[in-house]
Amino acid sequence: MLTSDQSGLLQGMTDKGRLGFAVQLKFMELYGRFPESLEELDQNAVQWLATQLGTTTDTLSSYELGGRQGQRHRRTIRIFLGFRRATGTDLRQLAQWLCDDVLPLDPQVRHGHDMALDWCRTHHLEPPAGDHLDRVIRSAVHRYETQQLATIHARLSATNKSAVDRLLASEETDREESLNKNRQPSPLAISKPTLAKPTSIVC
Numbered sequence: 001m002l003t004s005d006q007s008g009l010l011q012g013m014t015d016k017g018r019l020g021f022a023v024q025l026k027f028m029e030l031y032g033r034f035p036e037s038l039e040e041l042d043q044n045a046v047q048w049l050a051t052q053l054g055t056t057t058d059t060l061s062s063y064e065l066g067g068r069q070g071q072r073h074r075r076t077i078r079i080f081l082g083f084r085r086a087t088g089t090d091l092r093q094l095a096q097w098l099c100d101d102v103l104p105l106d107p108q109v110r111h112g113h114d115m116a117l118d119w120c121r122t123h124h125l126e127p128p129a130g131d132h133l134d135r136v137i138r139s140a141v142h143r144y145e146t147q148q149l150a151t152i153h154a155r156l157s158a159t160n161k162s163a164v165d166r167l168l169a170s171e172e173t174d175r176e177e178s179l180n181k182n183r184q185p186s187p188l189a190i191s192k193p194t195l196a197k198p199t200s201i202v203c
Contacts, residue, residue, distance in 0.1 A: 001048070002026075002053075006025060015055040015059045016060065016063050017063075017069060019049060019050055019053055019057075020069070021073045023035070024065070024070070024074060025080070027040075028081060028083070029081065032117055033117060033126060034077075036130065037065065038065065043057070046060060084126065086120060086126060086127055090120075090125055091136050094119055095137075095139055097119060098115075098144070103140065107144070112140075112141075113130075113137065
């Protein structure tokens with residue numbers, strides 16, 4: 001439900017604008033991000049807001065989240081809620097936080113997306129779109145794995161490092177031999193030439 005302060009932001013808007021603004025505001029307030037499509041919206045919540053505003057949910061069908069009106073509403077909502085768009089510096093800090101505080105406990109980052117959204121919300125940042133945020137998370141995972149491998153390698157003795165190198169070299173040799181063997185045709189695959197039967201001559 002909209003508060004009195006939130007309702008005051010809707011003055012002078014059409015029914016479509018008021019409902020579109022309201023659903024974006026409440027979605028951002030609840031999830032810390034804006035919806036990427038109308039399909040993400042809870043229809044019960046939309047119905048509740050429409051009833052409060054004295055309109056119908058049908059008015060939302062022509063509201064474009066990515067249109068000029070939708071983007072203008074988002075700017076107002078960010079200011080009202082004290083949010084701002086995440087910058088490159090913010091996303092690097094997010095990646096570092098994932099490496100330091102999340103990945104050591106959850107290397108598979110099973111809940112990485114939700115935790116990244118929570119981090120952004122805590123810092124009053126609007127996160128990037130889903131695919132961009134996923135790339136940030138994958139980059140953090142790659143960095144963490146690289147750091148872990150470097151740490152393990154640094155702890156190995158010279159003898160152990162040599163043993164690992166020999167093992168890797170042996171595996172590479174075995175792989176090449178297997179590939180070469182598979183490339184050679186099998187003797188059974190070569191068929192013997194067949195002699196044509198002599199044709200009978202009819203006199």
